[in-house]
Amino acid sequence: MGSPLDFYGITLLVLNTISFVLFLYISIFFTRSYLRAKIESLGFFSLSFILLTLSRLISAVSTALEDPKLSLAMHTLSSSTASAAFLIMLFSIRFSEREEVFIVVPPLIALSFPDLISFALSFVTSLLVKGKYLKNYILMLSITFLLRGVGSLLMLTQLGLYLIIFSEFLMALATLLFALYHLKKVIVV
Amino acid sequence: MSLLRNDLKTVLLATTCALLVVIPPLFVYFTYPNTGGYETGLEEALTDLPVKPPSFLIGSMSIGFHRGRSPIVRPEIEKVGRVIYAYWQERRQRVLLILQPRYIGEESGRIISANDVASLIMNNNATLVVEVFETHRGFVGIVIEVHLGNQTYYAIRG
Numbered sequence: 001m002g003s004p005l006d007f008y009g010i011t012l013l014v015l016n017t018i019s020f021v022l023f024l025y026i027s028i029f030f031t032r033s034y035l036r037a038k039i040e041s042l043g044f045f046s047l048s049f050i051l052l053t054l055s056r057l058i059s060a061v062s063t064a065l066e067d068p069k070l071s072l073a074m075h076t077l078s079s080s081t082a083s084a085a086f087l088i089m090l091f092s093i094r095f096s097e098r099e100e101v102f103i104v105v106p107p108l109i110a111l112s113f114p115d116l117i118s119f120a121l122s123f124v125t126s127l128l129v130k131g132k133y134l135k136n137y138i139l140m141l142s143i144t145f146l147l148r149g150v151g152s153l154l155m156l157t158q159l160g161l162y163l164i165i166f167s168e169f170l171m172a173l174a175t176l177l178f179a180l181y182h183l184k185k186v187i188v189v
Numbered sequence: 190m191s192l193l194r195n196d197l198k199t200v201l202l203a204t205t206c207a208l209l210v211v212i213p214p215l216f217v218y219f220t221y222p223n224t225g226g227y228e229t230g231l232e233e234a235l236t237d238l239p240v241k242p243p244s245f246l247i248g249s250m251s252i253g254f255h256r257g258r259s260p261i262v263r264p265e266i267e268k269v270g271r272v273i274y275a276y277w278q279e280r281r282q283r284v285l286l287i288l289q290p291r292y293i294g295e296e297s298g299r300i301i302s303a304n305d306v307a308s309l310i311m312n313n314n315a316t317l318v319v320e321v322f323e324t325h326r327g328f329v330g331i332v333i334e335v336h337l338g339n340q341t342y343y344a345i346r347g
Contacts, residue, residue: 005241006240006241007240008239008240008241008243009240009241009243012243051206051210062244062245063243063244063245065244066229066244067226067244068226068228068229068244068245068247068248068251069218069221069226069248069251070218070244071243071244071245071247071248072217072221072244072245072248072249072251072252073214073215073217073218073221073248074214074245075245075248075249076213076214076216076217077210077213077214079213080209080210080211080212080213080214081210083209083210084205084206084207084209084210087202087205087206087209088202088206091198091202114209114213117209152249152253158237158325160325161235161238161242161246161325162238164246164249165238165239165240165242165243165246168243
């Protein structure tokens with residue numbers, strides 16, 4: 001048995017769990033709206049939030065797991081799920097606005113750099129999305145993915161380790177704010 | 190319009206998302222080095238961090254910087270204060286040795302503590318088998334086997 005989670009681990013777990021619950025609520029709201037209205041862009045938006053919900057759940061599980069192999073696989077899965085969510089969100093924005101031809105991101109790139117893929121997708125999403133707060137939150141998330149990706153590359157330095165630890169906390173915090181923002185919108189609607 | 194209409198764009202999006210989600214974690218899981226789970230001992234070498242290193246961080250170090258399993262013989266081992274170092278011939282580097290909390294004797298079944306193992310290593314002609322990892326603090330070896338003549342002690346994880 002490994003030692004129990006410290007304050008940092010518990011904070012990550014709590015933030016991720018709260019984000020999971022909020023995203024779940026938002027996903028249910030969007031899914032119900034899509035089922036009523038059958039608007040395609042709403043469906044894609046709903047799908048991206050379902051994936052973000054899963055991403056937070058997986059991230060919480062990865063924090064709680066003691067086995068490094070499984071924890072790392074879950075950690076990567078949380079990034080790759082989030083990158084798929086942002087890909088769908090990006091697709092939804094482009095699709096609903098201009099009906100442009102969709103360009104597929106080569107999936108092989110994701111083999112080595114899921115965090116950097118998540119960064120690229122969320123960064124482009126943040127540039128295209130409308131709404132000041134949403135734009136800022138997605139930008140903050142994209143920065144955390146960049147820090148995580150760069151941190152992994154610099155792991156042989158203390159800076160790399162600090163980057164990963166800090167980015168994980170920032171990501172959990174940003175996701176919570178992101179979820180709270182959308183919850184507010186959903187409740188207002 | 191239905192979300193599930195079967196046009197090329199939707200199929201491409203679904204395929205890309207599925208690959209994006211599935212490939213990276215599977216790649217990580219199946220290329221993870223066979224460390225026997227002893228990498229958790231790296232926690233002891235990462236005491237300079239402000240927080241307890243999360244499991245995924247230990248996992249990241251293992252997949253990125255596991256340098257294999259190596260034997261180390263007694264003349265190459267030295268004790269500096271409470272810390273044991275060894276000279277690793279293969280890379281001509283100094284390795285910080287991390288002991289597991291408990292070890293079990295192969296023949297006797299006797300369980301001994303890390304302190305007992307440290308004494309045995311320093312006072313006998315021991316040969317160690319270590320899992321070596323490269324970290325920002327240099328090379329770290331997790332001692333998984335201690336051979337003392339015809340007696341062998343194996344690390345009990347965690």
